[in-house]
Amino acid sequence: MLQRYIHNTNSVQDSRPQDKRVAGFSDIEYVTETMIDLHTHSTHSDGTLSPDKLIDYACNQGLSAIALTDHDCISGNPIAKKQAEKRGIRFFPGVELEIESVQGSFHLLGLNIHKNDAVLAARLEEVQKKRKTRNREIIKKMQDAGIDVSIEDIASLAGGEVISRLHFALYLINRKKARSVKDAFLRFLSPGGTFFIPKEAMTLSEAVQMIHAAGGKAVIAHPFSLKMNFKNLCNFISGCKESGLDGIEAYHSEYGFTLCSRLEQFAADNGLIVTAGSDFHGEGIKNRKLGKTAGQTPIDDRFLDGLLS
Ligand code: AMP
Ligand code: MN
Ligand code: MN
Ligand code: MN
Secondary structure: OHHHHEOOOOOOOOOOOHHHOOOOOOHHHEOHHHOEEOOEOOOOOOOOOOHHHHHHHHHHOOOOEEEEOOEOOOOOHHHHHHHHHHHOOEEEEEEEEEEOOOOOOEEEEEEOOOOOOHHHHHHHHHHHHHHHHHHHHHHHHHHHOOOOOOHHHHHHHHOOOOOOHHHHHHHHHHOOOOOOHHHHHHHHHOOOOOOOOOOOOEOHHHHHHHHHHOOOEEEEOOHHHHOOOHHHHHHHHHHHHHHOOOEEEEEEOOOOHHHHHHHHHHHHHOOOEEEEEOOEOOOOOOOOOOOEEHHHEEOOHHHHHHHHO
């Protein structure tokens, strides 16, 4: 991956402003033309940049292609697409769906969902409605515990359309009830936590069908988050092929490059496509830089091959 990315001559100039350059890569090493990102969030879920600002940011960072993959939400796609056309960057509409399975819940990316997505849109509307009910239940639990909070308080932290547990965590930090996001999840918002309310999610088969109907590819996001050992994970992924799974996001910012390479090899041996992403949520989250994945490696455009196959 890096060989195609890093240039060894003095002939390549980095046109980005000084403050946009990336530590560890000098101008001459940095060939912006091939850097992409296939996993990003906007304010339409829990990112901090609006869809059009995300596109502007991607252009400033020198990306040549980007997919928007908001949590259970596709309303940012047309806005990002329009801005991408204006700015001349390749755009792939996407989504990150929460999936329920006997192995626990996991995330599925729907990438390049460029055809009619009306069925998906309607189903996601239903999911959002259920999320709103769940949010009210979380508020109730917090109020019962004596915390002064309203849904408006949380909404103002979310800024966008979707309120997730992350925003409840931020509120708990602001009110000094938790020390960090991690602490808030550990004590309050994860299963077993004081304010935890489970969320109803889709099944893999249902999600894959809707992604395919919209012309997209279904790819398991950050597979290591399933917290299985490598062998069990490979067996699990193989089983998902029966539901129509197309591939896996082998490379993700949170995991080591060598471990991710093993997943890529597994995918290659098993006829699955491979993608790579940062899971960018805005500049706030360390180690989730736009265009960078496992080991802070720039994401090569070869990962578009599977998407377009
Ligand atoms: P929700 O969709 O409301 O269940 O919230 C999911 C979001 O909460 C994820 O996208 C993360 O941003 C955040 N999240 C979930 N679990 C954790 C955790 N253990 N630590 C930190 N953030 C988490
Ligand atoms: Mn998120
Ligand atoms: Mn995810
Ligand atoms: Mn994500």
